[in-house]
Amino acid sequence: MNPIISATELASELSSTRSPVLLDIRYQLGGPHGRPDYEAGHIPGAVFVDLDAELAGLPGAGGRHPLPDPEAFGAVMRRAGVSPDTAVVAYDADKGWGAARAWWLLRWTGHTDVRVLDGGLAAWTGPLETKVPEPDEGTFRPAPGELPLLDADAAAELARTGLLLDARAGERYRGEVEPIDAVAGHIPGAVSAPTTENVDKNGRFFPPEWLASRFFELGATEDTKVVGVYCGSGVSAAQQALALELAGFTPALYAGSWSEWSRDPNRPVATGSQPG
Numbered sequence: 001m002n003p004i005i006s007a008t009e010l011a012s013e014l015s016s017t018r019s020p021v022l023l024d025i026r027y028q029l030g031g032p033h034g035r036p037d038y039e040a041g042h043i044p045g046a047v048f049v050d051l052d053a054e055l056a057g058l059p060g061a062g063g064r065h066p067l068p069d070p071e072a073f074g075a076v077m078r079r080a081g082v083s084p085d086t087a088v089v090a091y092d093a094d095k096g097w098g099a100a101r102a103w104w105l106l107r108w109t110g111h112t113d114v115r116v117l118d119g120g121l122a123a124w125t126g127p128l129e130t131k132v133p134e135p136d137e138g139t140f141r142p143a144p145g146e147l148p149l150l151d152a153d154a155a156a157e158l159a160r161t162g163l164l165l166d167a168r169a170g171e172r173y174r175g176e177v178e179p180i181d182a183v184a185g186h187i188p189g190a191v192s193a194p195t196t197e198n199v200d201k202n203g204r205f206f207p208p209e210w211l212a213s214r215f216f217e218l219g220a221t222e223d224t225k226v227v228g229v230y231c232g233s234g235v236s237a238a239q240q241a242l243a244l245e246l247a248g249f250t251p252a253l254y255a256g257s258w259s260e261w262s263r264d265p266n267r268p269v270a271t272g273s274q275p276g
Contacts, residue, residue, distance in 0.1 A: 005115040007123040020087035022046035025098035041128035047080040063260035064233035070142040081135030091117035100238035109142035119204040148252035155254040159189030164228040166190045167240040175271030183262040185269040188276045198243040211247035230254035
């Protein structure tokens with residue numbers, strides 16, 4: 001299934017007899033909470049989901065946005081009206097990070113019919129509403145393991161023997177700045193691949209063939225089946241995972257990402273523009 005949906009396609013589906021469940025995942029790293037923006041206007045029928053509180057566990061040794069407890073995540077999805085046979089569309093208003101996090105979690109836990117609104121809320125030209133919906137309880141039960149998940153050791157191994165992409169901005173990869181985590185740099189062997197290069201100036205994903213060419217230039221080959229990806233805390237990396245799937249690769253997410261890796265003083269750190 002195509003992991004993205006255009007605003008035109010979404011409008012058509014919302015007017016059909018099997019309208020998808022809509023998830024509003026407005027989120028900004030270090031920015032204001034997305035709930036007020038949601039309450040000021042959202043796509044009709046959309047349910048707000050709090051990324052920090054509902055799509056992540058408590059910060060700690062596992063990083064700033066560790067994966068949520070699967071049962072707790074399932075309860076959030078059921079409250080939003082998600083069932084195994086319902087289509088789900090997630091959107092946000094900033095780079096596709098939050099929506100892709102919801103997409104990845106649903107895919108990882110076994111839901112197959114989930115897409116991200118290409119271009120986010122800015123691409124939507126239909127009406128907005130302020131009414132908060134009260135959907136019927138869904139029946140979705142998470143079954144984790146449907147997408148590959150990396151821990152720190154597996155990420156390090158993939159960086160040595162395969163392809164591990166660092167989705168953060170280039171200056172953070174190179175170790176020139178580190179505004180959030182304790183140590184600057186990158187996982188030795190990882191290749192710099194900022195998420196901003198997956199989308200155009202309007203936040204829409206580039207075509208699959210263009211994305212495939214990008215990943216080939218970064219080190220993938222025709223024989224590459226799985227490509228690893230990490231970021232600061234596992235959020236923006238989900239957008240890279242979506243781009244990888246669009247391009248025909250299987251993404252493997254290192255959920256703890258740099259915020260977990262850099263907490264361990266025994267983990268090596270590379271700096272500079274080369275993988276190291």
